[in-house]
Amino acid sequence: MRKLGFGLMRLPVIGEDKGNIDKEKVCRMVDLFIERGFQYFDTAWFYHEKCSELAAGECLSARYPRSAFYLADKMPLDLLESGDKPEDYFAKQLEKCRVEYFDYYLIHALKGAKLEKAEEFGLFEFLKAKKAEGKARNIGFSFHDSAEVLDDILTNHPEVDFVQLQINYLDWDSGSVQSEKVYKTARKHGKDIIIMEPVKGGTLASLPEKAEVLLKSASPSMTPAEWAIRFAAGLEGVIMVLSGMSTLEQVDENTSFMRDFHPLSDSETEMLFKAAEIIKDDARIGCTACRYCTDGCPASIPIPEYFALYNSDLGKYGIGRRSMDPASYAALSEGRGKASSCIECGQCEAICPQGLPIRELLKKVSSRFEE
Ligand code: SF4
Ligand code: SF4
Known part of the structure; x- marks a missing residue:
């Protein structure tokens, strides 16, 4: 599987309404993505005011055989209230996405403060049951907390197959996102890693001039987004890097360099960390x-x-x-x-x-x- 995933959370919309997804454009983006040999799509209940899953159904599942793509979706942990059944959400998600199973299914945005709630609703058992039924082929969670909390969760829940982490070169040593530490923790537990926000929500696609000049001197043809995505995708154990693409041009750019992906060399990585220092100083x-x-x-x-x-x-x-x-x-x-x-x-x-x-x-x- 090629390592670039299409995040369905920043899709083009008509007007100002985030829920009014421009399906015609999305279909063209999906077509180009698949035509270039990529297969992984990532949606969630919350994205685009609950309309991203519908777009996945309409623009992807209804138009391609199930074997042509992998689809990831997430249990909206934040929404669950007393009396709610995870099963009801899951069934609704399958229906909205027009699929019989998910290839990857996650607990959405797990953190230490929400762990008790996840346990209360029996979400890990739920995931395991869905995997046993063949309705969720790989199970995991997306995570926003410290390496220490991740270590605790993975120690208590060895059943998960993968974790989805925020990893980018600018946050590699940050005290809050802790990209390096959470990465190493997931590796210690032998988990596959899916990376979200490798371009930091677009922040790393446009750099301060000094940082951009430095990177251009190392590789004139590589764009800042390419540096960021190649860094993330080159880490050992990373099976997928998600990019929330909004235009056909972005799909074109990202798939162009990820088609024949090769990781950054040691000297390129060193250069990227120098650029990170410039970006931090500039801010x-x-x-x-x-x-x-x-x-x-x-x-x-x-x-x-x-x-x-x-x-x-x-x-x-x-x-x-x-x-x-x-x-x-x-x-x-x-x-x-x-x-x-x-x-x-x-x-x-x-x-x-x-x-x-x-x-x-x-x-x-x-x-x-x-x-
Ligand atoms: S209100 Fe104060 S801070 Fe704002 S522009 Fe005037 S002097 Fe500067
Ligand atoms: S912002 Fe005020 S305190 Fe800071 S360098 Fe300018 S004048 Fe001095």
Whole structure:
């Protein structure tokens, strides 16, 4: 099986409604994907306001023989409420996807805090039973927590065949996503690995100029997305790398380089980690805490303190996500102006010796800590 999977979660839509999937376009994307020799599709109950599974049914299962593709779906753990039966969801999913069985079936988004709920609903036993019936050929879970929690789950549930992990080169050593640590934990337990978000939700498809120049110097023809996907797919034990494709061009690009996949060489991997350092540095705000900007601010915003917190939060929890520690920001903003209270008068920017676009940067602070 070729190692690129088609994630059905960022499909083209008509208008603004996420549930109004443009099936005509999706059919063309599916056709090109299959024509190029790829077979793996990944859907879930929640994707596209519960319409992704229907699109899988209409654009894939209804148009291709069952042997032409592998389909993965997931039990919506978050939705389960007292009295709910996992069986009812599973039956509905088969119906929506127009299939008799799933090739891969997962507990969706398992983490330590939800483990008790998964056990309460007997989801691991449920998965095992579905596998025995031939309705779920491979069983596993997608995972969002620490390596330690993963180790506990895999120790207690050796019956799973695979785990689906967030792995990308930028989060390889991140304190929150822990790509390297969770990868090594899954390997220690001998599990197959499916990778989600190898391009970090698109963040790694467009890089700061310095990082892009560095990667181009190593390989002029490789795109940033290709670097990211090839890194992920080259890791030992990885059986599939998912990409949530939105356009025919993306299907074309990704299938072009994954058709004759070869992993990154050692020197290419080294180069990629150098690029990761540049990306991390670039995302940090270069405030020197001189405080020239603070006295004149009519909104009493503690600008340098917010920037320092932002930088340290990036270091701890990674780029491109909301803070997992909003309490620090709440404490810092107590009795002072929040980042979102900036009235954009521009006084601070006129005085900042570093020439920082403070108004724009405060918006980043606000979306990281306030939303
Ligand atoms: S632009 Fe915003 S942060 Fe800068 S001085 Fe004006 S209110 Fe304060
Ligand atoms: S003036 Fe610029 S460098 Fe100085 S504290 Fe304010 S934002 Fe930071």
